Amino acid sequence: MSEDATYDVAVSFTEELRSTVGEVVETSRQRGLTVLHGPDQTHEWWAHKEEGDLPNARVRFFLPFVSTVDEFTTAMLRAVKEGNEHVLPVLVGDLTVPAELLHPHVSYLRLADHRTDQLTEALAGRVEAAEAAGAQRAPVAEVVATAREAAPVPAVPATFSRYAEQQAAMRYLGEQLTAAMPGLERSGFVGTVHLGDSRITVRVERAGDTVYALDIQRGGIGGDETVNFVVGRHDAGSVCSNGWARPVYSTETGSAVLELHDFSVLGRSTGEPRTYRREDLFAALWQRISTVVAATVR
Template identity: 70%
Template sequence: MSEYDVAVSFAEEQRSAVEEVVEAFKQRGLTVLHGPEQTHEWWAHKEGGDLPDARVRFFVPFVSAVDDFTTAALRAVKAGDEHVLPVLLGDVTVPPDLLHPHVAYVRGTVHRPDQLAEALTARIESAEAVGWQRAPVAEVVTRAKGIAQVAEDPEPIVPATFSRYTEQDATLRYLGEQFAAALPRLERQGFVGTAHVGETRIAVRVERAGDTVYALDIQRGGIGGDETVNFVVGKQDGSALTNGWARPVYNTGAGAAVLEVHDFSVLGGGGAPRAYRREELFTALWRRIDAVLTSTVG
Protein backbone atom coordinates (compact mmCIF):
# COMPACT_ATOMS: atom_id res chain seq x y z
CA MET A 1 0.00 0.00 0.00
CA SER A 2 1.46 3.35 -1.07
CA GLU A 3 1.97 6.08 1.53
CA TYR A 4 1.45 9.83 1.12
CA ASP A 5 1.48 12.95 3.26
CA VAL A 6 -1.79 14.25 1.80
CA ALA A 7 -4.59 13.24 -0.54
CA VAL A 8 -6.44 16.15 -2.12
CA SER A 9 -10.01 16.69 -3.26
CA PHE A 10 -11.31 19.72 -5.14
CA ALA A 11 -14.31 21.19 -6.91
CA GLU A 12 -14.31 21.01 -10.70
CA GLU A 13 -13.80 24.78 -11.05
CA GLN A 14 -10.69 24.59 -8.83
CA ARG A 15 -8.92 22.03 -10.99
CA SER A 16 -6.15 24.14 -12.55
CA ALA A 17 -5.55 26.24 -9.44
CA VAL A 18 -5.26 23.16 -7.22
CA GLU A 19 -2.68 21.67 -9.57
CA GLU A 20 -0.46 24.69 -8.81
CA VAL A 21 -0.96 24.15 -5.09
CA VAL A 22 -0.08 20.46 -5.45
CA GLU A 23 3.10 21.40 -7.29
CA ALA A 24 4.01 23.75 -4.41
CA PHE A 25 3.42 20.86 -1.98
CA LYS A 26 5.79 18.64 -3.94
CA GLN A 27 8.46 21.35 -4.05
CA ARG A 28 8.45 21.31 -0.25
CA GLY A 29 9.00 17.58 -0.22
CA LEU A 30 5.43 16.50 0.48
CA THR A 31 4.11 13.35 -1.15
CA VAL A 32 0.68 13.95 -2.66
CA LEU A 33 -2.08 11.60 -3.77
CA HIS A 34 -3.64 13.61 -6.56
CA GLY A 35 -5.26 12.87 -9.85
CA PRO A 36 -7.13 15.08 -12.33
CA GLU A 37 -10.32 13.08 -11.76
CA GLN A 38 -10.29 13.27 -7.93
CA THR A 39 -12.93 15.95 -7.49
CA HIS A 40 -15.32 16.14 -4.53
CA GLU A 41 -17.92 14.41 -6.70
CA TRP A 42 -15.48 11.61 -7.57
CA TRP A 43 -14.64 10.92 -3.91
CA ALA A 44 -18.32 11.20 -2.89
CA HIS A 45 -19.52 8.54 -5.35
CA LYS A 46 -16.74 6.00 -4.84
CA GLU A 47 -17.27 3.11 -2.42
CA GLY A 48 -14.56 1.72 -0.14
CA GLY A 49 -13.23 -0.93 -2.52
CA ASP A 50 -13.09 1.53 -5.41
CA LEU A 51 -11.05 4.14 -3.54
CA PRO A 52 -7.24 4.33 -3.82
CA ASP A 53 -5.26 1.67 -1.96
CA ALA A 54 -3.09 4.14 -0.09
CA ARG A 55 -2.34 5.43 3.39
CA VAL A 56 -2.29 9.19 4.05
CA ARG A 57 -1.44 11.53 6.90
CA PHE A 58 -4.24 13.94 5.93
CA PHE A 59 -7.17 13.92 3.54
CA VAL A 60 -7.34 17.52 2.29
CA PRO A 61 -10.54 18.74 0.61
CA PHE A 62 -10.27 22.27 -0.76
CA VAL A 63 -13.47 24.05 0.32
CA SER A 64 -14.59 27.08 -1.70
CA ALA A 65 -18.30 26.37 -1.14
CA VAL A 66 -19.99 24.14 1.40
CA ASP A 67 -21.69 21.29 -0.48
CA ASP A 68 -22.73 17.82 0.67
CA PHE A 69 -19.25 16.33 0.41
CA THR A 70 -17.40 19.18 2.11
CA THR A 71 -20.09 19.24 4.80
CA ALA A 72 -19.24 15.59 5.48
CA ALA A 73 -15.56 16.51 5.80
CA LEU A 74 -16.27 19.42 8.16
CA ARG A 75 -18.54 17.24 10.27
CA ALA A 76 -15.83 14.58 10.51
CA VAL A 77 -13.38 17.19 11.80
CA LYS A 78 -15.85 18.32 14.44
CA ALA A 79 -16.32 14.68 15.46
CA GLY A 80 -12.58 14.41 16.10
CA ASP A 81 -11.22 12.73 12.95
CA GLU A 82 -7.59 13.88 12.95
CA HIS A 83 -6.95 12.61 9.41
CA VAL A 84 -9.35 15.06 7.72
CA LEU A 85 -7.94 18.55 7.17
CA PRO A 86 -10.18 20.83 5.08
CA VAL A 87 -8.54 23.89 3.54
CA LEU A 88 -10.92 26.86 3.49
CA LEU A 89 -10.50 29.01 0.39
CA GLY A 90 -11.32 32.68 0.06
CA ASP A 91 -14.14 33.94 2.24
CA VAL A 92 -16.05 30.63 2.52
CA THR A 93 -17.86 30.40 5.86
CA VAL A 94 -18.20 27.24 7.94
CA PRO A 95 -21.81 26.78 9.16
CA PRO A 96 -22.08 27.42 12.93
CA ASP A 97 -23.24 23.85 13.67
CA LEU A 98 -20.03 22.51 12.11
CA LEU A 99 -17.64 24.74 14.04
CA HIS A 100 -15.57 23.48 16.95
CA PRO A 101 -13.80 25.94 19.29
CA HIS A 102 -10.59 23.92 19.29
CA VAL A 103 -10.27 23.26 15.57
CA ALA A 104 -8.06 25.69 13.67
CA TYR A 105 -8.73 25.29 9.95
CA VAL A 106 -6.13 26.05 7.32
CA ARG A 107 -7.37 29.06 5.37
CA GLY A 108 -5.82 30.54 2.28
CA THR A 109 -6.15 31.16 -1.42
CA VAL A 110 -5.20 29.02 -4.39
CA HIS A 111 -3.58 32.14 -5.81
CA ARG A 112 -0.87 31.85 -3.11
CA PRO A 113 0.09 28.18 -3.34
CA ASP A 114 3.33 28.85 -1.43
CA GLN A 115 1.41 29.98 1.66
CA LEU A 116 -0.90 26.97 1.56
CA ALA A 117 2.05 24.63 1.13
CA GLU A 118 3.80 26.22 4.10
CA ALA A 119 0.70 25.88 6.29
CA LEU A 120 0.20 22.22 5.32
CA THR A 121 3.86 21.44 5.90
CA ALA A 122 3.60 22.87 9.42
CA ARG A 123 0.53 20.72 10.15
CA ILE A 124 2.27 17.59 8.90
CA GLU A 125 5.38 18.28 10.97
CA SER A 126 3.19 18.75 14.07
CA ALA A 127 1.37 15.49 13.34
CA GLU A 128 4.64 13.61 12.97
CA ALA A 129 5.93 15.10 16.24
CA VAL A 130 3.04 13.64 18.26
CA GLY A 131 3.13 10.28 16.52
CA TRP A 132 0.02 10.44 14.33
CA GLN A 133 0.15 7.51 11.97
CA ARG A 134 -1.08 7.39 8.39
CA ALA A 135 -4.48 5.83 7.78
CA PRO A 136 -6.03 4.14 4.72
CA VAL A 137 -7.59 6.92 2.68
CA ALA A 138 -10.56 4.66 1.83
CA GLU A 139 -11.35 4.30 5.54
CA VAL A 140 -10.96 8.04 6.18
CA VAL A 141 -13.30 9.08 3.36
CA THR A 142 -15.84 6.31 4.03
CA ARG A 143 -15.93 7.17 7.75
CA ALA A 144 -16.45 10.87 6.99
CA LYS A 145 -19.35 10.10 4.66
CA GLY A 146 -20.82 7.77 7.29
CA ILE A 147 -20.70 10.49 9.95
CA ALA A 148 -22.59 12.82 7.63
CA GLN A 149 -25.27 10.21 6.96
CA VAL A 150 -25.79 9.58 10.66
CA ALA A 151 -25.98 13.32 11.29
CA GLU A 152 -28.90 13.63 8.90
CA ASP A 153 -31.03 11.59 11.32
CA PRO A 154 -32.28 13.98 14.05
CA GLU A 155 -32.67 11.12 16.54
CA PRO A 156 -31.13 10.14 18.85
CA ILE A 157 -29.69 13.41 20.10
CA VAL A 158 -27.03 14.42 22.59
CA PRO A 159 -28.68 15.73 25.77
CA ALA A 160 -28.39 19.48 26.35
CA THR A 161 -26.96 18.71 29.79
CA PHE A 162 -23.98 16.75 28.43
CA SER A 163 -20.71 18.55 29.23
CA ARG A 164 -17.27 17.50 28.03
CA TYR A 165 -15.65 19.44 30.85
CA THR A 166 -17.81 17.80 33.52
CA GLU A 167 -16.86 14.41 32.10
CA GLN A 168 -13.20 15.46 32.00
CA ASP A 169 -13.33 16.41 35.69
CA ALA A 170 -15.05 13.14 36.57
CA THR A 171 -12.49 11.12 34.61
CA LEU A 172 -9.49 12.78 36.27
CA ARG A 173 -11.06 12.36 39.70
CA TYR A 174 -11.90 8.71 39.08
CA LEU A 175 -8.48 7.80 37.65
CA GLY A 176 -6.75 9.57 40.54
CA GLU A 177 -8.80 7.64 43.11
CA GLN A 178 -8.24 4.31 41.39
CA PHE A 179 -4.48 4.71 40.99
CA ALA A 180 -4.10 5.87 44.59
CA ALA A 181 -5.94 2.74 45.75
CA ALA A 182 -4.24 0.27 43.39
CA LEU A 183 -0.57 1.30 43.43
CA PRO A 184 0.21 0.15 47.00
CA ARG A 185 -0.60 -3.41 45.90
CA LEU A 186 2.52 -3.42 43.73
CA GLU A 187 4.64 -3.95 46.85
CA ARG A 188 3.75 -7.65 46.63
CA GLN A 189 5.64 -7.73 43.32
CA GLY A 190 8.65 -5.85 44.69
CA PHE A 191 7.74 -2.41 43.35
CA VAL A 192 6.82 0.89 44.99
CA GLY A 193 3.98 2.79 43.35
CA THR A 194 2.98 6.39 44.07
CA ALA A 195 0.34 8.72 42.67
CA HIS A 196 0.45 12.49 43.03
CA VAL A 197 -3.05 13.75 42.31
CA GLY A 198 -3.48 17.44 41.53
CA GLU A 199 -6.23 19.49 39.93
CA THR A 200 -4.73 19.38 36.45
CA ARG A 201 -2.33 16.41 36.56
CA ILE A 202 -1.97 12.92 37.95
CA ALA A 203 1.64 11.71 38.20
CA VAL A 204 1.93 7.92 38.46
CA ARG A 205 5.37 6.55 39.25
CA VAL A 206 6.55 2.99 39.84
CA GLU A 207 10.01 2.40 41.29
CA ARG A 208 12.25 -0.51 42.13
CA ALA A 209 15.26 0.01 44.35
CA GLY A 210 14.94 3.76 43.78
CA ASP A 211 14.91 3.52 39.98
CA THR A 212 11.82 4.61 38.07
CA VAL A 213 10.61 1.70 35.94
CA TYR A 214 7.33 3.23 34.80
CA ALA A 215 6.05 6.80 34.65
CA LEU A 216 2.66 8.02 33.47
CA ASP A 217 1.34 11.58 33.55
CA ILE A 218 -2.38 12.13 33.02
CA GLN A 219 -3.07 15.75 32.19
CA ARG A 220 -6.03 18.05 31.70
CA GLY A 221 -6.11 19.35 28.13
CA GLY A 222 -3.49 19.25 25.42
CA ILE A 223 -3.66 17.74 21.97
CA GLY A 224 -7.28 17.45 20.86
CA GLY A 225 -8.47 20.47 22.89
CA ASP A 226 -8.64 21.69 26.47
CA GLU A 227 -11.59 19.39 27.20
CA THR A 228 -9.48 16.28 26.59
CA VAL A 229 -7.42 14.08 28.90
CA ASN A 230 -3.85 13.55 27.68
CA PHE A 231 -1.40 10.78 28.55
CA VAL A 232 2.39 11.01 28.59
CA VAL A 233 4.45 7.88 29.24
CA GLY A 234 7.96 8.35 30.64
CA LYS A 235 9.49 10.97 32.93
CA GLN A 236 9.00 14.42 31.46
CA ASP A 237 12.06 16.48 30.60
CA GLY A 238 10.31 19.41 28.97
CA SER A 239 10.11 17.74 25.55
CA ALA A 240 7.79 14.82 26.30
CA LEU A 241 5.33 13.87 23.59
CA THR A 242 1.72 12.88 24.00
CA ASN A 243 1.31 9.10 23.92
CA GLY A 244 -2.48 9.17 23.74
CA TRP A 245 -5.50 11.34 24.47
CA ALA A 246 -9.16 10.89 25.28
CA ARG A 247 -12.09 13.12 24.38
CA PRO A 248 -15.37 12.84 26.29
CA VAL A 249 -18.20 12.14 23.86
CA TYR A 250 -21.82 11.12 24.20
CA ASN A 251 -22.67 7.69 22.82
CA THR A 252 -26.24 8.11 21.63
CA GLY A 253 -26.60 4.40 21.00
CA ALA A 254 -25.71 3.53 24.59
CA GLY A 255 -27.30 6.67 26.02
CA ALA A 256 -24.20 7.45 28.07
CA ALA A 257 -20.98 9.46 28.07
CA VAL A 258 -17.82 7.60 27.06
CA LEU A 259 -14.19 8.45 26.39
CA GLU A 260 -13.02 8.31 22.79
CA VAL A 261 -9.40 7.25 23.17
CA HIS A 262 -6.88 8.06 20.46
CA ASP A 263 -4.10 5.67 21.42
CA PHE A 264 -0.57 6.14 20.16
CA SER A 265 1.30 4.00 22.71
CA VAL A 266 -0.13 4.52 26.20
CA LEU A 267 -2.10 1.28 25.85
CA GLY A 268 0.58 -0.50 23.89
CA GLY A 269 -0.47 0.18 20.31
CA GLY A 270 -2.06 2.46 17.75
CA GLY A 271 -5.06 2.07 15.49
CA ALA A 272 -8.46 3.66 15.19
CA PRO A 273 -10.00 5.54 18.14
CA ARG A 274 -11.75 3.32 20.69
CA ALA A 275 -14.55 4.10 23.14
CA TYR A 276 -14.14 3.32 26.85
CA ARG A 277 -16.17 3.93 29.95
CA ARG A 278 -14.09 5.39 32.80
CA GLU A 279 -13.90 2.00 34.47
CA GLU A 280 -12.76 0.32 31.26
CA LEU A 281 -10.09 2.94 30.66
CA PHE A 282 -8.57 2.48 34.11
CA THR A 283 -8.57 -1.29 33.62
CA ALA A 284 -6.78 -0.91 30.27
CA LEU A 285 -4.19 1.46 31.77
CA TRP A 286 -3.58 -0.86 34.73
CA ARG A 287 -3.17 -3.89 32.48
CA ARG A 288 -0.61 -1.97 30.44
CA ILE A 289 1.34 -1.10 33.59
CA ASP A 290 1.21 -4.75 34.70
CA ALA A 291 2.50 -5.86 31.29
CA VAL A 292 5.43 -3.42 31.45
CA LEU A 293 6.34 -4.45 34.99
CA THR A 294 6.10 -8.14 34.12
CA SER A 295 8.55 -7.63 31.25
CA THR A 296 10.83 -5.67 33.60
CA VAL A 297 10.96 -8.54 36.08
CA GLY A 298 11.41 -11.06 33.30
Protein backbone atom coordinates in the same frame (compact mmCIF):
# COMPACT_ATOMS: atom_id res chain seq x y z
CA MET B 1 -0.66 1.61 -6.70
CA SER B 2 0.94 -0.82 -4.24
CA GLU B 3 -0.65 -1.77 -0.95
CA ASP B 4 2.02 0.07 1.02
CA ALA B 5 1.77 3.33 -0.95
CA THR B 6 1.99 6.23 1.50
CA TYR B 7 1.49 9.95 1.13
CA ASP B 8 1.54 13.02 3.28
CA VAL B 9 -1.76 14.25 1.85
CA ALA B 10 -4.52 13.37 -0.59
CA VAL B 11 -6.55 16.15 -2.17
CA SER B 12 -10.14 16.57 -3.33
CA PHE B 13 -11.51 19.56 -5.20
CA THR B 14 -14.36 20.97 -7.26
CA GLU B 15 -14.04 21.38 -11.01
CA GLU B 16 -13.68 25.17 -10.75
CA LEU B 17 -10.74 24.76 -8.37
CA ARG B 18 -8.87 22.29 -10.58
CA SER B 19 -6.22 24.75 -11.73
CA THR B 20 -5.70 26.33 -8.30
CA VAL B 21 -5.39 22.98 -6.56
CA GLY B 22 -2.93 21.89 -9.25
CA GLU B 23 -0.72 24.82 -8.25
CA VAL B 24 -0.96 23.83 -4.58
CA VAL B 25 0.00 20.26 -5.44
CA GLU B 26 3.02 21.45 -7.41
CA THR B 27 4.31 23.80 -4.70
CA SER B 28 3.71 21.11 -2.07
CA ARG B 29 5.76 18.59 -4.01
CA GLN B 30 8.52 21.17 -4.44
CA ARG B 31 8.41 21.63 -0.67
CA GLY B 32 9.05 17.91 -0.24
CA LEU B 33 5.55 16.70 0.53
CA THR B 34 4.13 13.60 -1.11
CA VAL B 35 0.68 14.20 -2.58
CA LEU B 36 -1.99 11.81 -3.83
CA HIS B 37 -3.66 13.79 -6.62
CA GLY B 38 -5.49 12.51 -9.66
CA PRO B 39 -7.05 14.66 -12.38
CA ASP B 40 -10.40 12.96 -11.89
CA GLN B 41 -10.38 12.91 -8.09
CA THR B 42 -12.92 15.66 -7.55
CA HIS B 43 -15.41 15.86 -4.68
CA GLU B 44 -17.88 14.10 -6.97
CA TRP B 45 -15.42 11.27 -7.53
CA TRP B 46 -14.58 10.79 -3.85
CA ALA B 47 -18.25 11.05 -2.86
CA HIS B 48 -19.55 8.26 -5.08
CA LYS B 49 -16.81 5.64 -5.15
CA GLU B 50 -17.30 2.52 -3.05
CA GLU B 51 -14.68 2.08 -0.34
CA GLY B 52 -13.14 -0.83 -2.24
CA ASP B 53 -12.75 1.34 -5.34
CA LEU B 54 -11.00 4.19 -3.56
CA PRO B 55 -7.18 4.43 -3.64
CA ASN B 56 -5.36 1.77 -1.66
CA ALA B 57 -2.99 4.14 0.11
CA ARG B 58 -2.26 5.50 3.53
CA VAL B 59 -2.15 9.25 4.16
CA ARG B 60 -1.53 11.63 7.03
CA PHE B 61 -4.27 13.99 5.90
CA PHE B 62 -7.17 14.04 3.46
CA LEU B 63 -7.57 17.60 2.15
CA PRO B 64 -10.97 18.57 0.72
CA PHE B 65 -10.76 22.09 -0.73
CA VAL B 66 -14.00 23.74 0.44
CA SER B 67 -15.27 26.68 -1.60
CA THR B 68 -18.97 25.90 -1.06
CA VAL B 69 -20.67 23.82 1.62
CA ASP B 70 -22.30 21.01 -0.36
CA GLU B 71 -23.23 17.48 0.70
CA PHE B 72 -19.69 16.11 0.42
CA THR B 73 -17.90 18.99 2.13
CA THR B 74 -20.55 19.04 4.85
CA ALA B 75 -19.70 15.42 5.58
CA MET B 76 -15.99 16.25 5.72
CA LEU B 77 -16.53 19.22 8.06
CA ARG B 78 -18.77 17.08 10.22
CA ALA B 79 -16.01 14.46 10.44
CA VAL B 80 -13.62 17.10 11.76
CA LYS B 81 -16.13 18.20 14.40
CA GLU B 82 -16.52 14.58 15.48
CA GLY B 83 -12.78 14.23 15.98
CA ASN B 84 -11.43 12.70 12.75
CA GLU B 85 -7.84 13.93 12.86
CA HIS B 86 -7.05 12.73 9.33
CA VAL B 87 -9.52 15.07 7.61
CA LEU B 88 -8.04 18.53 7.15
CA PRO B 89 -10.32 20.86 5.17
CA VAL B 90 -8.84 23.78 3.26
CA LEU B 91 -11.23 26.74 3.28
CA VAL B 92 -11.06 28.73 0.07
CA GLY B 93 -11.32 32.52 0.12
CA ASP B 94 -13.66 34.01 2.72
CA LEU B 95 -15.74 30.89 3.26
CA THR B 96 -17.07 30.56 6.83
CA VAL B 97 -17.75 27.17 8.39
CA PRO B 98 -21.41 26.97 9.53
CA ALA B 99 -21.72 27.13 13.32
CA GLU B 100 -23.26 23.66 13.58
CA LEU B 101 -20.21 22.18 11.80
CA LEU B 102 -17.52 24.27 13.43
CA HIS B 103 -15.06 22.60 15.79
CA PRO B 104 -14.12 25.24 18.40
CA HIS B 105 -10.56 23.97 18.83
CA VAL B 106 -9.53 23.26 15.23
CA SER B 107 -7.51 25.79 13.26
CA TYR B 108 -8.58 25.28 9.66
CA LEU B 109 -6.23 25.78 6.74
CA ARG B 110 -7.21 28.55 4.35
CA LEU B 111 -6.28 29.28 0.76
CA ALA B 112 -6.21 33.00 0.09
CA ASP B 113 -6.21 34.42 -3.44
CA HIS B 114 -2.94 33.69 -5.26
CA ARG B 115 -1.15 32.62 -2.07
CA THR B 116 -0.51 28.94 -2.65
CA ASP B 117 2.92 29.41 -1.05
CA GLN B 118 1.35 30.37 2.29
CA LEU B 119 -0.95 27.36 2.21
CA THR B 120 1.96 25.06 1.34
CA GLU B 121 4.00 26.27 4.30
CA ALA B 122 1.04 25.88 6.66
CA LEU B 123 0.40 22.39 5.30
CA ALA B 124 4.06 21.42 5.68
CA GLY B 125 3.91 22.60 9.29
CA ARG B 126 0.90 20.35 9.98
CA VAL B 127 2.64 17.36 8.41
CA GLU B 128 5.84 17.97 10.36
CA ALA B 129 3.89 18.36 13.60
CA ALA B 130 2.08 15.07 12.95
CA GLU B 131 5.39 13.33 12.30
CA ALA B 132 6.91 14.75 15.47
CA ALA B 133 3.91 13.60 17.49
CA GLY B 134 4.21 10.08 16.10
CA ALA B 135 0.79 10.21 14.44
CA GLN B 136 0.18 7.28 12.13
CA ARG B 137 -1.06 7.41 8.56
CA ALA B 138 -4.54 6.01 7.89
CA PRO B 139 -6.07 4.28 4.86
CA VAL B 140 -7.51 7.09 2.77
CA ALA B 141 -10.41 4.91 1.62
CA GLU B 142 -11.39 4.27 5.23
CA VAL B 143 -11.01 7.94 6.18
CA VAL B 144 -13.28 9.14 3.38
CA ALA B 145 -15.85 6.35 3.68
CA THR B 146 -16.18 6.83 7.44
CA ALA B 147 -16.60 10.58 7.04
CA ARG B 148 -19.29 10.12 4.39
CA GLU B 149 -21.28 7.79 6.62
CA ALA B 150 -21.23 9.90 9.78
CA ALA B 151 -24.66 10.94 11.01
CA PRO B 152 -25.51 14.64 10.61
CA VAL B 153 -25.00 16.83 13.65
CA PRO B 154 -28.39 18.09 14.87
CA ALA B 155 -28.55 21.81 14.32
CA VAL B 156 -29.94 24.54 16.53
CA PRO B 157 -32.90 26.03 14.63
CA ALA B 158 -32.38 29.51 13.27
CA THR B 159 -35.61 30.51 15.01
CA PHE B 160 -34.37 29.57 18.50
CA SER B 161 -34.26 32.68 20.73
CA ARG B 162 -32.80 32.79 24.24
CA TYR B 163 -34.80 35.92 25.01
CA ALA B 164 -38.09 34.43 23.83
CA GLU B 165 -37.41 31.35 25.94
CA GLN B 166 -36.48 33.55 28.90
CA GLN B 167 -39.82 35.35 28.56
CA ALA B 168 -41.70 32.04 28.27
CA ALA B 169 -39.92 30.64 31.33
CA MET B 170 -40.71 33.72 33.42
CA ARG B 171 -44.35 33.62 32.35
CA TYR B 172 -44.66 29.89 33.06
CA LEU B 173 -43.02 30.06 36.49
CA GLY B 174 -45.18 33.02 37.45
CA GLU B 175 -48.40 31.28 36.39
CA GLN B 176 -47.54 28.02 38.14
CA LEU B 177 -46.43 29.67 41.38
CA THR B 178 -49.59 31.78 41.46
CA ALA B 179 -51.74 28.69 40.98
CA ALA B 180 -49.86 26.66 43.62
CA MET B 181 -49.73 29.21 46.46
CA PRO B 182 -53.33 28.75 47.76
CA GLY B 183 -52.42 25.17 48.61
CA LEU B 184 -50.17 26.42 51.43
CA GLU B 185 -53.21 27.65 53.37
CA ARG B 186 -54.00 24.07 54.41
CA SER B 187 -50.76 24.11 56.41
CA GLY B 188 -51.40 27.51 57.94
CA PHE B 189 -49.29 29.62 55.60
CA VAL B 190 -50.09 32.48 53.25
CA GLY B 191 -48.30 32.65 49.92
CA THR B 192 -48.31 35.65 47.62
CA VAL B 193 -46.88 36.15 44.15
CA HIS B 194 -46.34 39.53 42.54
CA LEU B 195 -45.78 39.47 38.77
CA GLY B 196 -43.78 42.44 37.51
CA ASP B 197 -42.33 43.23 34.11
CA SER B 198 -38.90 41.88 34.99
CA ARG B 199 -39.35 40.27 38.40
CA ILE B 200 -41.52 37.67 40.10
CA THR B 201 -41.70 38.20 43.87
CA VAL B 202 -42.66 35.17 45.94
CA ARG B 203 -43.31 35.45 49.69
CA VAL B 204 -44.59 32.86 52.17
CA GLU B 205 -45.77 34.11 55.58
CA ARG B 206 -47.02 32.66 58.83
CA ALA B 207 -48.69 34.99 61.33
CA GLY B 208 -47.20 37.96 59.46
CA ASP B 209 -43.63 36.66 59.57
CA THR B 210 -41.87 35.87 56.29
CA VAL B 211 -40.64 32.28 56.33
CA TYR B 212 -39.58 32.09 52.70
CA ALA B 213 -38.73 34.70 50.08
CA LEU B 214 -37.77 34.22 46.45
CA ASP B 215 -37.23 36.73 43.67
CA ILE B 216 -37.06 35.48 40.09
CA GLN B 217 -35.47 38.14 37.92
CA ARG B 218 -35.04 38.70 34.21
CA GLY B 219 -31.26 38.88 33.65
CA GLY B 220 -28.50 38.73 36.22
CA ILE B 221 -24.92 37.62 36.73
CA GLY B 222 -25.19 35.07 33.91
CA GLY B 223 -26.22 37.66 31.31
CA ASP B 224 -29.33 39.58 30.34
CA GLU B 225 -30.81 36.51 28.60
CA THR B 226 -30.84 34.47 31.82
CA VAL B 227 -33.30 33.93 34.66
CA ASN B 228 -31.81 34.82 38.05
CA PHE B 229 -32.96 33.42 41.42
CA VAL B 230 -32.46 35.24 44.72
CA VAL B 231 -33.54 33.52 47.93
CA GLY B 232 -34.27 35.60 51.04
CA ARG B 233 -35.15 39.24 51.51
CA HIS B 234 -32.52 41.71 50.37
CA ASP B 235 -32.04 45.40 49.77
CA ALA B 236 -33.55 46.76 46.59
CA GLY B 237 -30.95 47.04 43.85
CA SER B 238 -28.49 44.67 45.48
CA VAL B 239 -26.64 42.27 43.19
CA CYS B 240 -26.80 38.68 44.39
CA SER B 241 -27.76 35.27 43.14
CA ASN B 242 -28.56 31.85 44.52
CA GLY B 243 -28.63 30.43 41.02
CA TRP B 244 -29.31 31.34 37.43
CA ALA B 245 -30.64 29.56 34.37
CA ARG B 246 -29.79 30.16 30.72
CA PRO B 247 -32.11 29.02 27.93
CA VAL B 248 -30.33 26.58 25.63
CA TYR B 249 -31.44 24.34 22.79
CA SER B 250 -31.06 20.60 23.36
CA THR B 251 -30.26 18.85 20.10
CA GLU B 252 -30.86 15.55 21.89
CA THR B 253 -34.51 16.29 22.64
CA GLY B 254 -35.12 18.84 19.88
CA SER B 255 -36.47 21.40 22.34
CA ALA B 256 -35.47 24.36 24.47
CA VAL B 257 -34.40 23.71 28.06
CA LEU B 258 -33.02 25.74 30.95
CA GLU B 259 -29.42 25.19 32.01
CA LEU B 260 -29.46 25.86 35.75
CA HIS B 261 -26.33 26.91 37.64
CA ASP B 262 -27.45 26.15 41.18
CA PHE B 263 -25.63 27.82 44.07
CA SER B 264 -28.39 27.15 46.62
CA VAL B 265 -31.77 27.96 45.08
CA LEU B 266 -32.73 24.29 45.21
CA GLY B 267 -30.91 23.74 48.47
CA ARG B 268 -27.69 22.42 47.04
CA SER B 269 -24.58 23.71 45.33
CA THR B 270 -23.62 21.11 42.76
CA GLY B 271 -20.95 23.10 40.97
CA GLU B 272 -22.17 21.65 37.68
CA PRO B 273 -24.95 23.03 35.47
CA ARG B 274 -28.01 20.83 35.02
CA THR B 275 -30.71 21.15 32.39
CA TYR B 276 -34.43 21.29 33.18
CA ARG B 277 -37.58 21.61 31.18
CA ARG B 278 -39.70 24.51 32.41
CA GLU B 279 -42.10 22.02 33.99
CA ASP B 280 -39.32 20.19 35.82
CA LEU B 281 -37.72 23.40 37.07
CA PHE B 282 -41.03 24.56 38.54
CA ALA B 283 -41.52 21.16 40.20
CA ALA B 284 -38.03 21.39 41.73
CA LEU B 285 -38.66 24.95 42.95
CA TRP B 286 -42.01 24.02 44.46
CA GLN B 287 -40.49 21.00 46.18
CA ARG B 288 -37.84 23.28 47.69
CA ILE B 289 -40.47 25.79 48.89
CA SER B 290 -42.56 22.99 50.42
CA THR B 291 -39.51 21.55 52.20
CA VAL B 292 -38.53 24.90 53.70
CA VAL B 293 -42.09 25.70 54.77
CA ALA B 294 -42.56 22.27 56.34
CA ALA B 295 -39.37 22.70 58.33
CA THR B 296 -40.73 25.82 60.06
CA VAL B 297 -43.51 23.93 61.82
CA ARG B 298 -41.38 21.18 63.30
